Amino acid sequence: MLGDYRIEGRRASDIAASVEAGVGSGALPPGSPLPPMRELAGELGVNPNTVAAAYRTLRERGVIETDGRRGSRVRARPSSAPRDAAPMAVPEGVRDLGSGNPDVSLLPALDGALAFAARRYAQAPTLYGDDPLLPELERMARADLDADGVPAGPVAVTSGALDAIERVLAAHLRPGDAVAVEDPGWGSVLDLVAALGLRVLPVAVDDDGPEVDAVARALAAGARALLVTPRAQNPTGAVLSAERAAQLRALVAGHPEVLAIDDDHGHGIVDRPLHSLGGVTRHWALTRSAAKAYGPDLRLAVLTGDAVTLDRVRGRQRLGPGWVSRLLQYAVVELWTSGAVDRAAVSRAYDERRNAVIAALRERGVPAHGRSGLNVWVPLVGVGETAVVAGLLAAGWAVAPGSRYRVESGPGIRVTVSTLVPADIPALADAVAAAVRPSGGGRSV
Numbered sequence: 001m002l003g004d005y006r007i008e009g010r011r012a013s014d015i016a017a018s019v020e021a022g023v024g025s026g027a028l029p030p031g032s033p034l035p036p037m038r039e040l041a042g043e044l045g046v047n048p049n050t051v052a053a054a055y056r057t058l059r060e061r062g063v064i065e066t067d068g069r070r071g072s073r074v075r076a077r078p079s080s081a082p083r084d085a086a087p088m089a090v091p092e093g094v095r096d097l098g099s100g101n102p103d104v105s106l107l108p109a110l111d112g113a114l115a116f117a118a119r120r121y122a123q124a125p126t127l128y129g130d131d132p133l134l135p136e137l138e139r140m141a142r143a144d145l146d147a148d149g150v151p152a153g154p155v156a157v158t159s160g161a162l163d164a165i166e167r168v169l170a171a172h173l174r175p176g177d178a179v180a181v182e183d184p185g186w187g188s189v190l191d192l193v194a195a196l197g198l199r200v201l202p203v204a205v206d207d208d209g210p211e212v213d214a215v216a217r218a219l220a221a222g223a224r225a226l227l228v229t230p231r232a233q234n235p236t237g238a239v240l241s242a243e244r245a246a247q248l249r250a251l252v253a254g255h256p257e258v259l260a261i262d263d264d265h266g267h268g269i270v271d272r273p274l275h276s277l278g279g280v281t282r283h284w285a286l287t288r289s290a291a292k293a294y295g296p297d298l299r300l301a302v303l304t305g306d307a308v309t310l311d312r313v314r315g316r317q318r319l320g321p322g323w324v325s326r327l328l329q330y331a332v333v334e335l336w337t338s339g340a341v342d343r344a345a346v347s348r349a350y351d352e353r354r355n356a357v358i359a360a361l362r363e364r365g366v367p368a369h370g371r372s373g374l375n376v377w378v379p380l381v382g383v384g385e386t387a388v389v390a391g392l393l394a395a396g397w398a399v400a401p402g403s404r405y406r407v408e409s410g411p412g413i414r415v416t417v418s419t420l421v422p423a424d425i426p427a428l429a430d431a432v433a434a435a436v437r438p439s440g441g442g443r444s445v
Contacts, residue, residue, distance in 0.1 A: 007035070010046050012053035013176070013197070019058055023074055032074045034064060053199075060194040060407065090398045095424070098400035100234070102269070102374060103418040106349060107295045108340035110331065117330035132314070132323030133157060136333045141302040150286055151279035154310040156303045156317070157324045161263055162188055164287035164303045164313075165227070166196070171312035172259050172283055173198055173224055180218035180226040182210055184377070184405040184412065186234045186263075189227060202407040205233065207371055209240035212247045219251070225259035226252065230274055232266030232292075232373025235405045235414035237354065239266075239371045245275035253280050259309075262286040268293025270372045271347035283309050290332055292374070293341050300328050350374060353417040353425075360429035366436055374418045377402075380411040383436055388413055391435035397428060 005027040009015035022028035034040070037055060041048040055072055058064040066072045090096045138155045146152075158164040169179065175197030181189060183202030193200050201218040203226075204211045210228055218226070228248070230240040240248075252260055260277040267274075267288035278284045285305030290298045303313065317323070335341070354370045361368045361378065370376040380388060385401040392399050392413075402412035413432075420428070 007040060007044070009054075010044060010050075012050050012057060015040075015044070015046075015051060015054035016057045016061075016063075019054070020061075020063055023063055028074050030074050034072045034074070036071060057194060057199075060190055060200055091393075094393060094396050094398050095419075096398050097416045097419070097428075098398045098414070100374065100400070100414075100416050101296065101418065102292050103349070106341075106346050106418075107293075108335060110295065110298075110335075112338070113331040113334040113340070114327075116334040117327045120330045121327055126326045128322075130326070132318070132326075134326055134329040134333060137302075137329045140333065140336050142304075145286070145302075145304055148274040148276070150274070150276050150304060151284075153278075153304045153306055156310055156314050157329060158287070158301050158303050158313075158317070159299045159321070159324055160291065161265070161287045161289040161301045162192060163299075164285070164301050165189060165261060165263060166192055167313045167316060168259070168261055168285040168287075168303070168305065168309060169193070169196060169198065169225060171309055171316065177224040178218075178222050180215060180223040181407075182227065182229060182233065183407045183409045184235055184402060185227075186229070186265075187404040189263075190405075190407065200407055202409070204409060205236055205238050207236075207238050207369055208244040209233070209238050210244075210248065212244070212251060215248060216251055219255050219258065223258065225261060226277070227261045227263065228277055229263050229265045230276060231264060231270045231272050232375075234265060234373070235375050235400070235402070235412075236377040237370030237373045237375055239270075239272050240275045242273070242275055245277070249277055249280045252277060256282050260284040264288040265292070266373050268341060268343055269346050269350060269374070271344055271351075272372050278305070282306070285309055290335075293343070293346065294332070294335055298328060298332065300324055300332055350418065353420045356422065356425050357415065357417050357420065357428065360425050361432060364429055364433035366429075366433050370417075374416050376415045376417055378413050378415065378432060378436065380413065380436055385411045385413060388435045392431055395431040395435070397431055 005022045008018045037051040038048050041051045059066060064072050065075050141155050178199040178201050179193050180201045180203050181193060182205045190200060201221055201223050203218050204214040252258060258281050260281050262276045262278060264274060264286060269292045276286055278286050283306050285303060287301050287303045289301040354376055357376050358368045358370055368376050368378045385403055389399060389401050400414040
């Protein structure tokens with residue numbers, strides 16, 4: 001089955017590493033089938049659960065894929081590639097609703113802010129030893145956090161939300177530790193957790209956020225950290241409600257050593273109140289990025305949390321990149337000061353598009369989710385993601401397959417609504433309705 005290559009190891013991490021080594025060397029080329037779990041467990045003299053854990057890790061890292069009775073095989077892309085490293089090609093004439101990008105027309109112009117940054121730099125160039133955090137940015141960020149009810153804590157800046165999450169996880173966790181992550185959830189976080197050698201414990205999500213029973217099971221299973229997206233959850237658009245947040249805070253309070261991380265994904269584009277888990281446990285963090293509201297190329301996120309966590313993050317940051325460019329910090333301060341983004345108007349624009357898509361799908365008997373943010377999540381029943389994505393592509397619409405965001409949750413597709421106009425929505429809804437119905441099926445109820 002594997003030719004001359006022999007998978008080795010007695011621990012799940014070693015077995016996974018052996019498969020990755022084979023893929024990296026070319027000994028296990030794309031499409032190579034892997035032995036059934038019980039068969040490999042017998043060859044290695046280990047429990048089948050150990051092999052199952054290794055295969056699960058490999059799936060989470062994007063190295064292999066599992067297709068029911070066909071078993072597991074090496075994916076068609078490099079093992080080092082994250083879920084979004086090989087985006088689906090969008091042919092000419094097809095609308096791209098799969099990238100997850102904001103509406104460029106709602107992003108502010110950056111020329112004035114960058115010119116302001118250049119002038120400030122000319123007055124006092126940043127040199128080694130200078131404070132890595134611009135005092136004006138710290139004051140404004142802290143005031144914004146205070147207004148949203150985020151507990152008091154020091155502030156740092158990182159190169160985006162994912163950088164912040166990585167640094168916070170690395171500050172407290174070690175390879176083999178378990179992390180409770182939303183499922184479906186942000187694919188980059190799922191890849192990051194696996195890349196750090198941590199174990200993903202999937203937590204089911206509904207419209208109000210992570211389900212309490214699912215979080216309880218993850219904590220009982222030994223989760224050392226919990227990642228939650230309070231607003232504009234990617235890909236489902238869930239919003240952590242006040243009631244759900246209170247339930248989760250009460251639950252997590254019973255596990256004071258768990259690291260609680262809030263990724264405020266919707267900051268600046270969502271007009272919904274923030275309900276944070278911060279401050280309930282000994283160590284916590286909250287990050288909010290400038291990407292969605294001000295532009296993905298502004299690689300800057302604000303991070304706050306408990307003093308120990310922030311001290312560890314900033315200390316390790318000094319030994320790596322040192323600091324996030326103060327030129328970028330100057331630019332963000334100017335954008336904030338000048339009111340370059342009308343948050344209420346941006347939120348309203350995305351709400352109108354998202355709600356219109358959900359309503360149009362509902363009229364056609366297709367359930368969909370999305371209380372906030374840029375995306376609509378369409379669960380699939382009785383039909384595969386590949387068939388739906390292909391059908392929509394043929395109809396002129398490119399959407400993201402749910403496999404990029406799932407661990408154990410059911411199949412679905414993510415539709416990014418940011419570039420839609422009202423005239424687009426009936427045709428899109430018709431195409432989705434046609435694609436999600438199994439062959440020969442009638443109107444859904």
